[in-house]
Structures are given as C-alpha cells and as structure tokens.
Amino acid sequence: MTSATSLLGALADVGADRVRGGYSRHGFDRVDVELREWFTAEAGARGLGVETDRNGNLWAWWGAPGPNAVVTGSHLDSVPGGGAFDGPLGVVSALAAVDALRAQGFRPARPLAVVVFAEEEGGRFGVPCLGSRLLAGTLDADRARELKDPDGTTLAEAVRAAGLDPRWLGPEPDLLSLVGCFVELHVEQGRGLVDLDAPVGVASSILAHGRWRLTFHGEGNHAGATPLADRCDPMMPAASLVLAARRAAGSVPGARATVGRLVPTPGGTNVIPSTVDVWLDARAPGDADTRRVVDDVVAAAHEAAEAEGCTVTVREESYGDTVVFDSGLRDELAGVLGGVPALPTGAGHDAGVLAQRIPTAMLFVRNPTGVSHAPAEHAEAADCESGVSALARVLAHLAGSPC
Ligand code: GLV
Ligand code: MN
Ligand code: MN
Numbered sequence: 001m002t003s004a005t006s007l008l009g010a011l012a013d014v015g016a017d018r019v020r021g022g023y024s025r026h027g028f029d030r031v032d033v034e035l036r037e038w039f040t041a042e043a044g045a046r047g048l049g050v051e052t053d054r055n056g057n058l059w060a061w062w063g064a065p066g067p068n069a070v071v072t073g074s075h076l077d078s079v080p081g082g083g084a085f086d087g088p089l090g091v092v093s094a095l096a097a098v099d100a101l102r103a104q105g106f107r108p109a110r111p112l113a114v115v116v117f118a119e120e121e122g123g124r125f126g127v128p129c130l131g132s133r134l135l136a137g138t139l140d141a142d143r144a145r146e147l148k149d150p151d152g153t154t155l156a157e158a159v160r161a162a163g164l165d166p167r168w169l170g171p172e173p174d175l176l177s178l179v180g181c182f183v184e185l186h187v188e189q190g191r192g193l194v195d196l197d198a199p200v201g202v203a204s205s206i207l208a209h210g211r212w213r214l215t216f217h218g219e220g221n222h223a224g225a226t227p228l229a230d231r232c233d234p235m236m237p238a239a240s241l242v243l244a245a246r247r248a249a250g251s252v253p254g255a256r257a258t259v260g261r262l263v264p265t266p267g268g269t270n271v272i273p274s275t276v277d278v279w280l281d282a283r284a285p286g287d288a289d290t291r292r293v294v295d296d297v298v299a300a301a302h303e304a305a306e307a308e309g310c311t312v313t314v315r316e317e318s319y320g321d322t323v324v325f326d327s328g329l330r331d332e333l334a335g336v337l338g339g340v341p342a343l344p345t346g347a348g349h350d351a352g353v354l355a356q357r358i359p360t361a362m363l364f365v366r367n368p369t370g371v372s373h374a375p376a377e378h379a380e381a382a383d384c385e386s387g388v389s390a391l392a393r394v395l396a397h398l399a400g401s402p403c
Contacts (some may be wrong), residue, residue, distance in 0.1 A: 002099055004384040007092035008084060011038065020081030022375035026149075027077050027119025027130060028056065028158040035076040039116050042095055046102075048114065053175055053311040054168035055134040056118040056159055062108060068180035069111040070399040072097070072391060075120035075131075075350060081378025082121070085187035089365060089384065090204060091116055093185045097392040104392075110180065117350040124149045124158070126279075127318045128213065133352035136357055137171030139318075143180060144169055150263075170322035176357060181329065181398060183365040184351040185391050187379050191370035199386040202334050203325055203362035204342040206352045207256075208290040209283035210319035214241060214301050218310040220266070220274030231272060237304035237312065238262060238276040244300035245280055248293045255284035255293050278315075283346055287321050324354040326359045333361050336397045337390050347372065363390055 015031035017024040025031045035056060040050045043060035050060045059065070074090025094114040101108075118131030125147040133139035145156040145166050156166035193201050208314060216234035242259045249257035258281040265274035284290040298314055305312040334340050343364065354360045365387035369376045379387075 002096055003381070004089065004092045004096045004388050005381045007042070007095060008088060008384075011035065011088060012084070014038070015078065016082050022081040023078045023085055024080050024123070025078040026083070026121075027163040028126035029124065033162055036116070037125045037176060039076065039091065043071055043114065046095065048098070052164070053135065054164075054170065054172055054253065055131045056164055057131040057135060057157060058116040059115040062112040065109065065113070065178055066111045067178050069113055069178050070108070070395060071113045071115055071179050071182045072184065072395060073113075073115035073117070073172055074184050074186060074255045075117045077119055077121050077123060079123050079365055079373045080290060081375065082373050083187075083371070083375055085367070085379050086189070086376050087120060087186075089187045089379060089387070090185040093384070093388045093391050096388040096394055100388060100392040101396060104249075104396075105397055106400070109401050110399045111178070112399045113284045115328065120350055122211070122318065125155050126213070128211070128348055129320075129350050129353045130155075130379055132353040133174050134169055135176060136353055136354060137173070138356070141170035165331050173273055179354070181359040181361070182351060182354045183333070183361050183363065183391070183394055183398070184349055185365065185387055186349060187363040187372065188343075188367045188378065189345060189347040189372035191367070193341070193366035194368060194370060196341050196343070197300075198341050198367045199383040200337065200390045201341045201343050202330050202337075203351070203364060204330065204346060205325065205344045206289050206320075206323040207254075207283040207285060207344075207346045207347055208320065208322040209281070209346075210290065211296070211317040212280045212282065212294055213315045213317050214280060214298070215313045216276045216278070216301075216305055216310050217312070218274060218276075218308065219272070221272040223270040223272055226272060232309040233272050234276040234305075234308070234310045235264060235273055237301060237309045237310055238278050240304035241278050241280070241297060241301045244304075245282070245297050248296035248300070249282070249284075252289045252293055253295075255282070255289055256284045257293055257297065285322065320348060320352060323355050325351075325355055325361055329359045329361045333363070333394050334395075336393055340390070363387060
C-alpha cells in the first residue's frame, strides 16, 4: 500500500521549473507526456485497465467499464510555476484509495475508475478544463483544434505529437453516460479548513468565472526616436486595464479580477509594442456580477485605447457559470465522513464541468498556507492521508452496493 505523499514524491522532479520555482506542467508537452506515462504505469501495476479517451483524458478502470461507474481523479498539469498539490493530490489520492480499499478486501459492486483530465489549468492553450469540456461537449471541437500555445503550436498539432488523432476531439456522450457520479479530491486553495480546524471538507459551490483576452493594437516604433506625442503605445491602455480590473472587481461584493498574463509584441526593452495581449480572469458569485465586472473593464479598455490612438479587440476565451454541487450527494458524503464541513471555492475544477451533467462532489484537503497556484501551496502528510482515507470511505460507500 502506498501513501499519497510517497506517490507525490515520485513526481518531485517532473516538470520542476528552475526559473519560476514550483512546477510547469502543461497539456501534451514533454513533461505532461512523462506524467501520463507515470500514471499509466502506476495504474497498470494495480491491475487497472487504462484507456485514453478521444480528448486525451486517461481512465483507469477497476473492473470492466460499464454504467453507473463511480469515478474519481483530477489532473496532473499545472499553472506556470504552480504548486505540487493542485491536481496531482487528487490523482495520487485516488490511487492510494484504491490500494487502501484493496487492502481491506473491498470489491466494488459498480465499476470504479480513476480519471486524469487533460490541460485542466489551460496553462498552455488558454482554455481551462480543456479535456473535461471537450468530453462534456461544452467546448466546440473545431475551436479547440485551432487554439494556439505561446509558440504558435495548435492543439491539433500538440495532440498529434502526443499520439492522438485531433479529428477525434469532441464530445463523448457514450463515455460520459457510464459515469454515475464523480468525486474529485483537491487541495484547498484558501484557508477555510484551517479556520475550521478540519483536515477534510466537502465543496458547496464554485464562483462563476471566465477568461477574456483583450488585444490592444498600436504602432510599433523606436523607444528613443519616437517623441511621446507621436506614439500610439498599446501598453498605455493595457496599464489602464490592469487598474480598471481592480477597481471594477472592488465595486462588486465577492468579485475578483486578475491580470496575470500580459504579452507585448514583439517584447523588446527598446521597442514600443505594436500589440499587447492582456488576459483578464474575472470571477464573482453569480453570472450577472461577473458580467458586470467584465463590462466595466471592457468599457475602460475602449476609453483608454481611444485616448492613446489605439484600438482594442475583446475575445471571451472561456466561461463557466456558478456551480452549486449536488446538495444530496454533498450531504451524503459529509455524513459518511462524520459531518465534515462544506465550503465554497473561488477556484475552477473539472468537477465543476462534470457537475453540469452528472452528480458530482469534491473533497478538500487542508492547506496550511492557504496559497495556491504558487510554490508555497502545501498540505501536510497527515492531512493528505486523512484525504486518502476520506476518499476511500466515500468510494466504498458509493461503489459498495449496486444501484
Ligand atoms: C484553476 O485552478 C482555476 O481556478 O483557474
Ligand atoms: Mn488550479
Ligand atoms: Mn486543480
């Protein structure tokens, strides 16, 4: 039997980012392929039958694939310079929970699967939950095939290089119809469980959230030879947008807006950029509030662009409305775990995508730093084992009797 932390330890060097710190593991890149091979080997060593679906998600089946399956898992990719736990903790905990159940002599009465979703963070192609959205049919496959990474490689080219046929990308209703319920274990991305003094909790909801790409178009020129009055510098409205985002979110209760990625082209110290791409991440408790924040930012972007003699184009890259997890399943699982607390999250998850189609729940494991998407993300070994034991109990409960 293995512990979650020993399994995580096996991944300690895979995708370690020597420049940013933490991990950079992105969908279908060399590191991701290594992680997928690792998972396939670990699942195979447990006698699980591993299949890759049409969208590059990995499914490891305990028993023959079939209807009313109980599915657990998460993702192995990361944000640039991310922590060790966001995603991998759910995958290794699922494997460790299978070990624990086997050691108890448990035999599932329903098919049970461990899934690894592809490119959950959208760190390479910009759209989060890429694999689960394609699976569920909430992302158009033609659009997905054309998504480009920062080097200009399309998703179609990337999946082909990873051994998949890009023509296969798209909804898989037959596979999804086998899933009776999905449970994702995840490190908590805040201090909710620290404040509640609990190692494990269940999720109640996810904020509405999305990504918008605003491209400011100006005139590329020389940093020394161009007088200020003669410039159409797209970095000026881009800077205004960053401030407008904070202002707009600050005026809506519970809203957040972030600019974590700003890309000037061509990107030279002594070059006035010709364009600047600004990626806006906006979130709020509801759809209307999220849209209000984005509308305010976009209005400010247009005004600032005009003032500099620039133009701006706006593209919604992804969007997901508020998720309220199935309250029956949530309460049932909290009860199985002896009344653990339920808490909301501002982070997006594949579970949020699946929740639109099937009964879905999440387990959170305490994060003493409360930090996530950064190297300081953490979970103590004892809490990780509490998570494995909670997941094993939940899986035994759900898969223990035929439905
Ligand atoms: C993913 O973790 C997100 O919330 O963006
Ligand atoms: Mn994340
Ligand atoms: Mn995650």
